[in-house]
Amino acid sequence: MTDLTRLTLAEARDALARKEFSARELTAAHLDAIARARALNAYVLETPEKALAMAEASDARRARGEAGPLEGIPLGVKDLFCTEGVRTTACSKILGEFVPPYESTVTSQLWRDGAVMLGKLNNDEFAMGSSNETSAFGPVVSPWRRQGSDTKLVPGGSSGGSAAAVAAGLCLGATGTDTGGSIRQPAAFTGTVGIKPTYGRCSRWGIVAFASSLDQAGPFAKTVRDAAILLRSMAGHDPKDTTSVDRPVPDYEAAIGRPVKGLTIGIPKEYRIDGMAAEIDALWQQGIAWLKEAGATIVEISLPHTKYALPAYYIVAPAEASSNLARYDGVRYGLRVPGESIGDMYEKTRAAGFGREVRRRIMIGTYVLSAGYYDAYYLRAQKVRTLIKRDFEIAFDAGVDAVLTPATPSAAFGIGEKGAADPVEMYLNDVFTVTVNMAGLPGIAVPAGLDGQGLPLGLQLIGRPFDEETLFALGSAIEQAAGRFVAPEAWWG
Protein backbone atom coordinates (compact mmCIF):
# COMPACT_ATOMS: atom_id res chain seq x y z
CA MET A 1 0.00 0.00 0.00
CA THR A 2 1.24 3.55 -0.69
CA ASP A 3 2.20 5.71 2.27
CA LEU A 4 -1.17 6.98 3.44
CA THR A 5 0.39 10.02 5.12
CA ARG A 6 1.47 11.36 1.71
CA LEU A 7 -2.12 11.70 0.52
CA THR A 8 -3.95 14.99 0.44
CA LEU A 9 -7.16 15.25 2.45
CA ALA A 10 -9.27 15.18 -0.72
CA GLU A 11 -7.41 12.13 -2.05
CA ALA A 12 -7.88 10.31 1.26
CA ARG A 13 -11.55 11.27 1.38
CA ASP A 14 -12.16 9.91 -2.10
CA ALA A 15 -10.17 6.73 -1.46
CA LEU A 16 -12.08 6.12 1.78
CA ALA A 17 -15.31 6.49 -0.16
CA ARG A 18 -14.07 3.88 -2.65
CA LYS A 19 -13.18 1.64 0.33
CA GLU A 20 -9.52 1.36 -0.76
CA PHE A 21 -8.58 1.46 2.92
CA SER A 22 -10.38 2.02 6.21
CA ALA A 23 -10.40 5.04 8.50
CA ARG A 24 -8.66 2.84 11.05
CA GLU A 25 -5.80 2.11 8.63
CA LEU A 26 -5.52 5.76 7.69
CA THR A 27 -5.46 6.83 11.34
CA ALA A 28 -2.96 4.11 12.31
CA ALA A 29 -0.59 5.26 9.55
CA HIS A 30 -0.67 8.79 10.93
CA LEU A 31 -0.21 7.62 14.53
CA ASP A 32 2.91 5.72 13.39
CA ALA A 33 4.24 8.83 11.67
CA ILE A 34 3.58 10.90 14.80
CA ALA A 35 5.43 8.41 17.00
CA ARG A 36 8.46 8.61 14.70
CA ALA A 37 8.40 12.42 14.57
CA ARG A 38 8.67 13.32 18.25
CA ALA A 39 11.94 15.16 17.48
CA LEU A 40 9.81 17.82 15.77
CA ASN A 41 7.80 18.42 18.99
CA ALA A 42 4.69 19.21 16.91
CA TYR A 43 2.26 17.38 19.19
CA VAL A 44 2.07 18.27 22.88
CA LEU A 45 -0.44 15.49 23.52
CA GLU A 46 -1.00 12.39 21.40
CA THR A 47 -4.38 10.72 21.79
CA PRO A 48 -3.88 7.40 19.94
CA GLU A 49 -6.58 5.44 21.80
CA LYS A 50 -9.17 8.11 21.24
CA ALA A 51 -8.07 8.40 17.60
CA LEU A 52 -8.46 4.68 16.93
CA ALA A 53 -11.83 4.60 18.70
CA MET A 54 -13.03 7.55 16.63
CA ALA A 55 -11.71 5.89 13.44
CA GLU A 56 -13.49 2.64 14.21
CA ALA A 57 -16.72 4.55 14.90
CA SER A 58 -16.19 6.30 11.57
CA ASP A 59 -15.78 2.99 9.71
CA ALA A 60 -18.99 1.79 11.36
CA ARG A 61 -20.85 4.91 10.25
CA ARG A 62 -19.60 4.48 6.70
CA ALA A 63 -20.71 0.84 6.72
CA ARG A 64 -24.19 2.07 7.71
CA GLY A 65 -24.12 4.58 4.86
CA GLU A 66 -23.90 7.61 7.17
CA ALA A 67 -20.62 9.15 5.98
CA GLY A 68 -20.13 12.86 6.69
CA PRO A 69 -18.07 15.31 4.63
CA LEU A 70 -14.89 14.60 6.67
CA GLU A 71 -15.64 10.97 7.39
CA GLY A 72 -12.54 9.20 8.70
CA ILE A 73 -10.12 12.10 8.11
CA PRO A 74 -7.43 12.29 10.84
CA LEU A 75 -6.74 15.84 12.03
CA GLY A 76 -4.55 17.61 14.57
CA VAL A 77 -5.95 20.29 16.89
CA LYS A 78 -4.09 23.37 18.08
CA ASP A 79 -3.88 23.25 21.87
CA LEU A 80 -5.85 26.51 22.02
CA PHE A 81 -9.10 24.65 21.23
CA CYS A 82 -10.85 23.15 24.24
CA THR A 83 -11.44 19.45 23.75
CA GLU A 84 -13.79 17.66 26.09
CA GLY A 85 -11.97 15.27 28.41
CA VAL A 86 -8.62 15.95 26.68
CA ARG A 87 -6.03 18.18 28.34
CA THR A 88 -5.95 21.71 26.91
CA THR A 89 -3.19 24.09 27.98
CA ALA A 90 -2.74 26.86 25.37
CA CYS A 91 0.88 25.68 25.89
CA SER A 92 1.03 27.67 29.11
CA LYS A 93 2.09 26.43 32.51
CA ILE A 94 -0.73 28.43 34.04
CA LEU A 95 -3.39 26.06 32.66
CA GLY A 96 -1.48 23.11 34.12
CA GLU A 97 -3.41 19.91 33.53
CA PHE A 98 -6.70 21.66 32.66
CA VAL A 99 -9.21 19.18 31.23
CA PRO A 100 -12.17 20.99 29.66
CA PRO A 101 -15.62 19.62 30.44
CA TYR A 102 -16.78 20.97 27.07
CA GLU A 103 -15.79 20.94 23.39
CA SER A 104 -15.11 24.06 21.30
CA THR A 105 -17.74 24.71 18.65
CA VAL A 106 -15.24 24.52 15.79
CA THR A 107 -13.83 21.12 16.81
CA SER A 108 -17.29 19.77 17.63
CA GLN A 109 -18.27 20.55 14.03
CA LEU A 110 -15.25 18.65 12.72
CA TRP A 111 -16.24 15.57 14.75
CA ARG A 112 -19.87 16.06 13.71
CA ASP A 113 -18.68 15.75 10.10
CA GLY A 114 -16.79 12.52 10.79
CA ALA A 115 -13.20 13.65 11.42
CA VAL A 116 -10.82 11.85 13.78
CA MET A 117 -8.66 13.61 16.39
CA LEU A 118 -5.00 12.54 16.50
CA GLY A 119 -3.94 14.84 19.34
CA LYS A 120 -3.18 18.38 20.42
CA LEU A 121 -0.65 20.55 18.61
CA ASN A 122 2.04 22.85 19.95
CA ASN A 123 1.70 26.63 19.73
CA ASP A 124 3.20 29.77 21.19
CA GLU A 125 1.95 30.31 24.74
CA PHE A 126 -1.58 31.75 24.47
CA ALA A 127 -0.83 32.18 20.74
CA MET A 128 1.58 35.03 21.55
CA GLY A 129 4.54 34.61 19.25
CA SER A 130 5.65 34.24 15.64
CA SER A 131 8.03 31.29 15.94
CA ASN A 132 6.47 28.80 18.39
CA GLU A 133 9.42 29.47 20.71
CA THR A 134 7.30 30.80 23.62
CA SER A 135 5.53 27.47 24.20
CA ALA A 136 5.83 25.98 27.67
CA PHE A 137 6.46 22.67 25.88
CA GLY A 138 9.47 24.05 24.00
CA PRO A 139 9.87 25.02 20.35
CA VAL A 140 8.59 23.10 17.34
CA VAL A 141 11.21 22.13 14.75
CA SER A 142 10.22 22.68 11.13
CA PRO A 143 10.42 19.65 8.83
CA TRP A 144 12.13 21.99 6.35
CA ARG A 145 15.90 22.60 6.38
CA ARG A 146 18.14 24.90 4.39
CA GLN A 147 19.96 23.09 1.60
CA GLY A 148 23.14 21.49 2.92
CA SER A 149 22.43 22.57 6.50
CA ASP A 150 21.01 20.86 9.58
CA THR A 151 20.26 24.08 11.46
CA LYS A 152 16.91 23.68 13.21
CA LEU A 153 14.41 26.15 11.79
CA VAL A 154 11.20 27.52 13.31
CA PRO A 155 7.90 26.59 11.63
CA GLY A 156 6.56 30.07 12.40
CA GLY A 157 3.88 30.83 14.94
CA SER A 158 1.79 30.93 16.79
CA SER A 159 0.23 27.83 15.15
CA GLY A 160 3.68 26.26 14.64
CA GLY A 161 2.67 22.74 15.64
CA SER A 162 -0.23 22.80 13.18
CA ALA A 163 1.97 23.97 10.31
CA ALA A 164 4.78 21.50 11.04
CA ALA A 165 2.37 18.59 11.48
CA VAL A 166 0.65 19.20 8.14
CA ALA A 167 3.97 19.74 6.33
CA ALA A 168 5.51 16.60 7.85
CA GLY A 169 2.53 14.35 7.09
CA LEU A 170 1.52 13.98 10.76
CA CYS A 171 -2.14 14.72 9.97
CA LEU A 172 -4.22 15.46 6.86
CA GLY A 173 -5.16 18.90 8.16
CA ALA A 174 -5.12 20.91 11.35
CA THR A 175 -6.91 23.71 13.11
CA GLY A 176 -5.18 26.99 13.81
CA THR A 177 -6.03 30.41 15.12
CA ASP A 178 -4.90 33.75 13.73
CA THR A 179 -4.82 36.99 15.72
CA GLY A 180 -2.08 38.84 13.79
CA GLY A 181 -0.85 36.26 11.30
CA SER A 182 -0.68 33.05 13.36
CA ILE A 183 -2.11 30.89 10.57
CA ARG A 184 -0.74 32.62 7.47
CA GLN A 185 2.86 33.17 8.61
CA PRO A 186 3.50 29.53 9.70
CA ALA A 187 1.71 28.30 6.56
CA ALA A 188 4.10 30.38 4.45
CA PHE A 189 7.12 29.09 6.42
CA THR A 190 6.19 25.44 5.90
CA GLY A 191 4.85 25.30 2.34
CA THR A 192 1.31 24.67 3.56
CA VAL A 193 -1.97 26.48 2.88
CA GLY A 194 -3.57 28.46 5.70
CA ILE A 195 -6.65 30.67 5.69
CA LYS A 196 -7.86 33.14 8.28
CA PRO A 197 -11.52 33.62 7.44
CA THR A 198 -13.50 36.82 7.92
CA TYR A 199 -13.96 37.80 11.56
CA GLY A 200 -17.22 36.17 12.67
CA ARG A 201 -17.09 33.31 10.14
CA CYS A 202 -16.02 30.73 12.75
CA SER A 203 -17.25 30.59 16.31
CA ARG A 204 -14.70 31.53 18.95
CA TRP A 205 -16.59 29.61 21.64
CA GLY A 206 -14.31 27.20 23.46
CA ILE A 207 -11.11 28.64 22.01
CA VAL A 208 -8.75 30.04 24.63
CA ALA A 209 -9.07 33.81 24.18
CA PHE A 210 -6.11 36.03 23.31
CA ALA A 211 -7.49 39.23 21.71
CA SER A 212 -11.19 38.74 21.17
CA SER A 213 -11.75 41.38 18.48
CA LEU A 214 -8.97 39.88 16.34
CA ASP A 215 -8.98 36.11 17.01
CA GLN A 216 -10.32 33.82 14.28
CA ALA A 217 -9.99 30.08 13.76
CA GLY A 218 -9.03 28.59 10.41
CA PRO A 219 -7.55 25.48 8.81
CA PHE A 220 -4.06 24.38 7.76
CA ALA A 221 -3.91 21.99 4.82
CA LYS A 222 -1.64 20.56 2.15
CA THR A 223 -3.63 22.09 -0.71
CA VAL A 224 -6.07 24.93 -1.33
CA ARG A 225 -8.82 22.38 -1.97
CA ASP A 226 -8.16 20.70 1.37
CA ALA A 227 -8.35 24.05 3.16
CA ALA A 228 -11.70 24.74 1.46
CA ILE A 229 -13.05 21.36 2.56
CA LEU A 230 -12.01 21.98 6.17
CA LEU A 231 -13.31 25.54 6.37
CA ARG A 232 -16.78 24.44 5.32
CA SER A 233 -16.97 22.23 8.40
CA MET A 234 -15.37 24.76 10.76
CA ALA A 235 -17.47 27.79 9.76
CA GLY A 236 -20.99 28.69 10.74
CA HIS A 237 -23.14 30.62 13.16
CA ASP A 238 -23.05 29.71 16.82
CA PRO A 239 -25.51 31.15 19.33
CA LYS A 240 -22.79 30.81 21.98
CA ASP A 241 -20.60 33.40 20.23
CA THR A 242 -22.48 36.67 19.70
CA THR A 243 -19.81 37.85 17.25
CA SER A 244 -20.29 34.84 14.98
CA VAL A 245 -22.25 35.74 11.88
CA ASP A 246 -25.53 34.14 10.89
CA ARG A 247 -25.16 33.63 7.17
CA PRO A 248 -25.04 30.44 5.17
CA VAL A 249 -21.74 28.58 4.74
CA PRO A 250 -21.03 28.09 1.03
CA ASP A 251 -19.55 24.96 -0.49
CA TYR A 252 -16.04 26.42 -0.61
CA GLU A 253 -14.68 23.45 -2.53
CA ALA A 254 -16.87 24.43 -5.49
CA ALA A 255 -14.72 27.58 -5.83
CA ILE A 256 -11.59 25.52 -6.57
CA GLY A 257 -10.72 25.88 -10.22
CA ARG A 258 -13.37 28.56 -10.75
CA PRO A 259 -12.07 30.90 -13.47
CA VAL A 260 -10.33 34.02 -12.21
CA LYS A 261 -10.61 35.70 -15.60
CA GLY A 262 -12.02 39.17 -15.20
CA LEU A 263 -11.22 39.52 -11.49
CA THR A 264 -9.44 42.69 -10.45
CA ILE A 265 -6.40 42.21 -8.20
CA GLY A 266 -5.05 45.13 -6.19
CA ILE A 267 -1.30 45.44 -5.58
CA PRO A 268 -0.77 47.77 -2.60
CA LYS A 269 2.27 49.96 -3.13
CA GLU A 270 2.74 50.41 0.64
CA TYR A 271 3.63 46.72 0.98
CA ARG A 272 6.88 47.36 -0.92
CA ILE A 273 8.65 48.06 2.34
CA ASP A 274 12.15 49.46 2.79
CA GLY A 275 14.80 46.81 2.63
CA MET A 276 12.44 44.15 1.25
CA ALA A 277 14.38 41.04 0.25
CA ALA A 278 14.85 40.72 -3.51
CA GLU A 279 13.51 37.15 -3.37
CA ILE A 280 10.27 38.29 -1.75
CA ASP A 281 9.79 40.99 -4.37
CA ALA A 282 10.54 38.49 -7.16
CA LEU A 283 7.97 36.07 -5.70
CA TRP A 284 5.39 38.84 -5.61
CA GLN A 285 6.08 39.78 -9.24
CA GLN A 286 5.79 36.11 -10.19
CA GLY A 287 2.40 35.92 -8.45
CA ILE A 288 1.25 39.00 -10.33
CA ALA A 289 2.38 37.42 -13.62
CA TRP A 290 0.55 34.15 -12.87
CA LEU A 291 -2.74 35.90 -12.10
CA LYS A 292 -2.37 38.09 -15.18
CA GLU A 293 -1.84 34.98 -17.33
CA ALA A 294 -4.96 33.48 -15.77
CA GLY A 295 -6.92 36.46 -17.03
CA ALA A 296 -7.07 38.70 -13.96
CA THR A 297 -6.67 42.46 -14.22
CA ILE A 298 -3.87 43.89 -12.10
CA VAL A 299 -4.16 47.39 -10.63
CA GLU A 300 -1.93 49.29 -8.26
CA ILE A 301 -3.76 50.44 -5.14
CA SER A 302 -2.89 52.50 -2.09
CA LEU A 303 -3.50 51.43 1.50
CA PRO A 304 -1.92 54.47 3.13
CA HIS A 305 -2.26 53.40 6.77
CA THR A 306 -0.50 50.05 6.31
CA LYS A 307 2.60 51.03 8.28
CA TYR A 308 0.48 51.87 11.32
CA ALA A 309 -1.22 48.48 11.52
CA LEU A 310 1.53 46.74 13.47
CA PRO A 311 2.00 49.48 16.10
CA ALA A 312 -1.80 49.75 16.51
CA TYR A 313 -1.96 45.98 16.87
CA TYR A 314 0.63 46.08 19.66
CA ILE A 315 -1.74 48.29 21.62
CA VAL A 316 -5.07 46.64 20.85
CA ALA A 317 -3.96 43.00 21.18
CA PRO A 318 -2.08 43.36 24.50
CA ALA A 319 -4.94 45.48 25.90
CA GLU A 320 -7.49 42.77 25.12
CA ALA A 321 -5.08 40.07 26.29
CA SER A 322 -4.50 41.74 29.64
CA SER A 323 -8.25 41.69 30.16
CA ASN A 324 -8.82 38.15 28.86
CA LEU A 325 -5.94 36.69 30.87
CA ALA A 326 -7.14 38.24 34.13
CA ARG A 327 -9.11 35.03 34.61
CA TYR A 328 -5.97 33.00 35.40
CA ASP A 329 -5.81 33.57 39.12
CA GLY A 330 -5.13 30.16 40.62
CA VAL A 331 -8.67 29.82 41.95
CA ARG A 332 -10.85 28.02 39.42
CA TYR A 333 -8.47 25.97 37.31
CA GLY A 334 -4.83 25.46 36.49
CA LEU A 335 -1.75 26.32 38.46
CA ARG A 336 -1.89 27.70 42.02
CA VAL A 337 1.16 28.92 43.93
CA PRO A 338 0.26 29.35 47.62
CA GLY A 339 0.54 32.84 49.12
CA GLU A 340 0.08 34.58 52.43
CA SER A 341 -3.01 36.42 51.21
CA ILE A 342 -5.26 36.02 48.21
CA GLY A 343 -3.47 38.92 46.47
CA ASP A 344 -0.11 37.34 47.17
CA MET A 345 -1.42 34.04 45.76
CA TYR A 346 -2.60 35.77 42.55
CA GLU A 347 0.74 37.51 42.04
CA LYS A 348 2.85 34.43 42.70
CA THR A 349 0.64 32.18 40.59
CA ARG A 350 0.71 34.54 37.61
CA ALA A 351 4.47 35.16 37.92
CA ALA A 352 5.16 31.43 37.89
CA GLY A 353 2.50 30.44 35.36
CA PHE A 354 2.99 32.97 32.56
CA GLY A 355 6.08 32.91 30.37
CA ARG A 356 8.11 35.99 29.52
CA GLU A 357 6.34 37.03 26.34
CA VAL A 358 2.89 36.67 27.92
CA ARG A 359 3.92 38.65 31.03
CA ARG A 360 5.35 41.35 28.79
CA ARG A 361 2.14 41.67 26.79
CA ILE A 362 -0.10 41.65 29.86
CA MET A 363 1.98 44.47 31.30
CA ILE A 364 1.87 46.52 28.08
CA GLY A 365 -1.89 45.98 27.94
CA THR A 366 -2.32 46.96 31.56
CA TYR A 367 -0.25 50.09 30.99
CA VAL A 368 -2.08 51.31 27.88
CA LEU A 369 -5.45 50.80 29.55
CA SER A 370 -4.42 52.45 32.84
CA ALA A 371 -5.80 55.80 34.00
CA GLY A 372 -4.36 58.73 32.07
CA TYR A 373 -3.05 56.68 29.14
CA TYR A 374 -6.26 55.20 27.70
CA ASP A 375 -6.93 58.05 25.26
CA ALA A 376 -3.33 58.42 24.12
CA TYR A 377 -2.89 54.74 23.38
CA TYR A 378 -5.97 52.53 23.21
CA LEU A 379 -8.49 55.04 21.86
CA ARG A 380 -6.02 56.34 19.29
CA ALA A 381 -5.18 52.80 18.18
CA GLN A 382 -8.86 52.00 17.68
CA LYS A 383 -9.22 55.14 15.54
CA VAL A 384 -6.22 54.09 13.46
CA ARG A 385 -7.92 50.73 13.08
CA THR A 386 -10.94 52.47 11.56
CA LEU A 387 -8.59 54.14 9.07
CA ILE A 388 -6.91 50.82 8.17
CA LYS A 389 -10.29 49.25 7.46
CA ARG A 390 -11.35 52.31 5.45
CA ASP A 391 -8.27 51.94 3.21
CA PHE A 392 -9.47 48.47 2.20
CA GLU A 393 -13.08 49.61 1.77
CA ILE A 394 -11.99 52.32 -0.66
CA ALA A 395 -10.07 49.73 -2.71
CA PHE A 396 -12.99 47.28 -2.73
CA ASP A 397 -15.46 50.06 -3.64
CA ALA A 398 -13.22 50.91 -6.59
CA GLY A 399 -13.76 47.39 -7.94
CA VAL A 400 -10.88 45.42 -6.46
CA ASP A 401 -11.89 41.79 -5.85
CA ALA A 402 -8.81 40.77 -3.87
CA VAL A 403 -5.43 42.10 -2.83
CA LEU A 404 -2.17 40.22 -3.51
CA THR A 405 0.83 40.64 -1.18
CA PRO A 406 3.76 38.60 0.08
CA ALA A 407 2.80 36.56 3.17
CA THR A 408 5.98 37.19 5.14
CA PRO A 409 9.04 39.45 4.85
CA SER A 410 11.41 36.44 4.79
CA ALA A 411 11.62 32.66 4.78
CA ALA A 412 11.80 30.71 8.06
CA PHE A 413 14.68 31.55 10.41
CA GLY A 414 16.65 29.44 12.87
CA ILE A 415 15.50 28.65 16.40
CA GLY A 416 16.90 31.31 18.74
CA GLU A 417 17.90 33.66 15.91
CA LYS A 418 15.33 36.41 16.44
CA GLY A 419 13.83 38.58 19.15
CA ALA A 420 16.25 37.76 21.98
CA ALA A 421 17.41 41.34 22.46
CA ASP A 422 14.43 43.28 21.13
CA PRO A 423 10.86 41.88 21.13
CA VAL A 424 9.93 44.19 18.23
CA GLU A 425 12.30 42.29 15.90
CA MET A 426 10.02 39.23 16.22
CA TYR A 427 6.85 41.31 15.89
CA LEU A 428 7.94 42.53 12.42
CA ASN A 429 7.25 39.04 11.04
CA ASP A 430 3.57 39.93 10.98
CA VAL A 431 3.95 43.17 9.03
CA PHE A 432 2.04 41.84 5.97
CA THR A 433 -0.60 39.80 7.80
CA VAL A 434 -1.68 41.97 10.73
CA THR A 435 -3.60 44.54 8.64
CA VAL A 436 -6.06 41.78 7.74
CA ASN A 437 -6.92 41.07 11.38
CA MET A 438 -7.21 44.77 12.15
CA ALA A 439 -9.77 45.11 9.32
CA GLY A 440 -11.53 41.79 10.05
CA LEU A 441 -10.99 40.57 6.47
CA PRO A 442 -10.29 37.06 5.15
CA GLY A 443 -6.70 36.24 4.14
CA ILE A 444 -5.14 33.12 2.69
CA ALA A 445 -1.46 32.15 2.46
CA VAL A 446 -0.55 29.93 -0.48
CA PRO A 447 2.91 28.44 -1.12
CA ALA A 448 4.36 30.02 -4.24
CA GLY A 449 8.08 29.30 -4.42
CA LEU A 450 11.36 28.47 -2.72
CA ASP A 451 14.07 30.87 -1.65
CA GLY A 452 17.74 30.50 -2.62
CA GLN A 453 18.28 28.07 0.27
CA GLY A 454 15.37 25.86 -0.70
CA LEU A 455 12.89 27.13 1.90
CA PRO A 456 9.23 27.77 1.06
CA LEU A 457 7.80 31.24 0.54
CA GLY A 458 4.13 32.17 0.41
CA LEU A 459 1.86 34.73 -1.16
CA GLN A 460 -1.12 36.23 0.63
CA LEU A 461 -4.50 37.05 -0.89
CA ILE A 462 -6.85 39.35 1.02
CA GLY A 463 -10.54 39.34 0.20
CA ARG A 464 -13.76 41.24 0.75
CA PRO A 465 -15.63 40.36 3.95
CA PHE A 466 -17.16 36.87 3.66
CA ASP A 467 -15.79 36.33 0.17
CA GLU A 468 -13.52 33.40 1.04
CA GLU A 469 -14.66 31.76 -2.21
CA THR A 470 -12.75 34.26 -4.36
CA LEU A 471 -9.65 33.60 -2.23
CA PHE A 472 -9.99 29.86 -2.83
CA ALA A 473 -10.42 30.42 -6.58
CA LEU A 474 -7.35 32.70 -6.77
CA GLY A 475 -5.37 30.53 -4.39
CA SER A 476 -5.96 27.49 -6.52
CA ALA A 477 -4.87 29.44 -9.61
CA ILE A 478 -1.57 30.26 -7.88
CA GLU A 479 -1.21 26.68 -6.68
CA GLN A 480 -1.77 25.41 -10.19
CA ALA A 481 0.92 27.72 -11.56
CA ALA A 482 3.43 27.26 -8.72
CA GLY A 483 2.94 23.58 -7.96
CA ARG A 484 3.07 22.07 -4.49
CA PHE A 485 6.05 22.27 -2.18
CA VAL A 486 6.48 19.08 -0.20
CA ALA A 487 8.85 18.99 2.80
CA PRO A 488 12.02 16.89 2.49
CA GLU A 489 12.00 13.14 3.15
CA ALA A 490 11.63 12.38 6.85
CA TRP A 491 15.09 13.16 8.30
CA TRP A 492 13.56 13.25 11.78
CA GLY A 493 13.13 9.53 12.19
Next chain:
Amino acid sequence: MSVDQATVRRVAHLARIAVTDAEVPHLQGELNAILAFVEQLAEVDVSGVEPMTSVTPMAMKAREDKVTDGFIADKVLANAPASDDGYYLVPKVVE
Protein backbone atom coordinates in the same frame (compact mmCIF):
# COMPACT_ATOMS: atom_id res chain seq x y z
CA MET B 1 6.48 58.19 26.51
CA SER B 2 8.65 55.83 28.47
CA VAL B 3 8.26 54.11 31.80
CA ASP B 4 10.51 54.36 34.85
CA GLN B 5 11.15 51.56 37.32
CA ALA B 6 8.44 52.73 39.72
CA THR B 7 5.90 52.55 36.87
CA VAL B 8 7.07 49.04 35.98
CA ARG B 9 6.41 47.97 39.58
CA ARG B 10 3.03 49.72 39.63
CA VAL B 11 1.91 48.13 36.35
CA ALA B 12 3.08 44.69 37.51
CA HIS B 13 1.02 45.11 40.65
CA LEU B 14 -2.04 46.24 38.66
CA ALA B 15 -1.59 43.13 36.47
CA ARG B 16 -1.15 41.00 39.63
CA ILE B 17 2.19 39.62 38.49
CA ALA B 18 4.96 39.42 41.08
CA VAL B 19 8.28 40.82 39.85
CA THR B 20 11.62 40.57 41.60
CA ASP B 21 13.95 43.57 41.90
CA ALA B 22 16.33 41.86 39.51
CA GLU B 23 13.64 41.62 36.79
CA VAL B 24 12.62 45.29 36.88
CA PRO B 25 15.43 46.86 34.78
CA HIS B 26 15.03 44.20 32.08
CA LEU B 27 11.24 44.61 31.95
CA GLN B 28 11.68 48.37 31.80
CA GLY B 29 13.89 48.02 28.73
CA GLU B 30 11.46 45.69 26.98
CA LEU B 31 8.38 47.79 27.72
CA ASN B 32 10.15 50.93 26.55
CA ALA B 33 11.18 49.22 23.30
CA ILE B 34 7.53 48.36 22.61
CA LEU B 35 6.31 51.82 23.64
CA ALA B 36 8.90 53.43 21.36
CA PHE B 37 7.63 51.26 18.51
CA VAL B 38 3.97 52.24 19.00
CA GLU B 39 4.94 55.91 19.40
CA GLN B 40 4.65 56.40 15.60
CA LEU B 41 0.84 56.35 15.94
CA ALA B 42 1.12 59.90 17.29
CA GLU B 43 1.82 61.15 13.74
CA VAL B 44 -1.53 59.88 12.37
CA ASP B 45 -4.26 62.48 11.99
CA VAL B 46 -7.25 60.90 13.72
CA SER B 47 -9.38 64.02 14.07
CA GLY B 48 -13.02 63.23 13.34
CA VAL B 49 -12.36 59.47 13.15
CA GLU B 50 -14.60 57.16 15.13
CA PRO B 51 -12.80 54.50 17.15
CA MET B 52 -13.55 50.99 15.90
CA THR B 53 -15.91 49.09 18.14
CA SER B 54 -16.76 46.21 15.79
CA VAL B 55 -15.05 45.04 12.61
CA THR B 56 -18.26 43.69 11.11
CA PRO B 57 -21.27 45.98 11.09
CA MET B 58 -23.83 43.69 12.66
CA ALA B 59 -26.48 43.82 15.33
CA MET B 60 -25.81 41.31 18.03
CA LYS B 61 -28.56 38.80 18.44
CA ALA B 62 -30.39 38.78 21.71
CA ARG B 63 -31.37 35.33 22.86
CA GLU B 64 -34.53 34.41 24.65
CA ASP B 65 -34.36 35.31 28.33
CA LYS B 66 -34.40 31.86 29.80
CA VAL B 67 -32.04 29.50 31.60
CA THR B 68 -30.08 27.36 29.11
CA ASP B 69 -27.42 25.88 31.33
CA GLY B 70 -26.64 25.08 34.93
CA PHE B 71 -26.75 22.41 37.62
CA ILE B 72 -23.24 21.31 36.65
CA ALA B 73 -21.37 22.31 39.82
CA ASP B 74 -19.25 19.18 39.68
CA LYS B 75 -18.07 20.00 36.17
CA VAL B 76 -17.43 23.62 37.11
CA LEU B 77 -15.32 22.61 40.11
CA ALA B 78 -13.58 19.65 38.46
CA ASN B 79 -10.42 21.64 37.60
CA ALA B 80 -10.21 23.70 40.81
CA PRO B 81 -6.83 23.54 42.60
CA ALA B 82 -8.73 23.46 45.92
CA SER B 83 -12.44 22.99 46.53
CA ASP B 84 -14.69 21.63 49.23
CA ASP B 85 -18.41 20.93 49.41
CA GLY B 86 -19.28 22.87 46.26
CA TYR B 87 -17.01 25.86 46.99
CA TYR B 88 -13.65 27.08 45.75
CA LEU B 89 -11.13 27.35 48.57
CA VAL B 90 -8.89 30.43 48.76
CA PRO B 91 -6.62 31.94 51.44
CA LYS B 92 -8.52 33.76 54.17
CA VAL B 93 -9.86 37.08 52.83
CA VAL B 94 -11.75 38.47 55.85
CA GLU B 95 -10.17 38.35 59.29
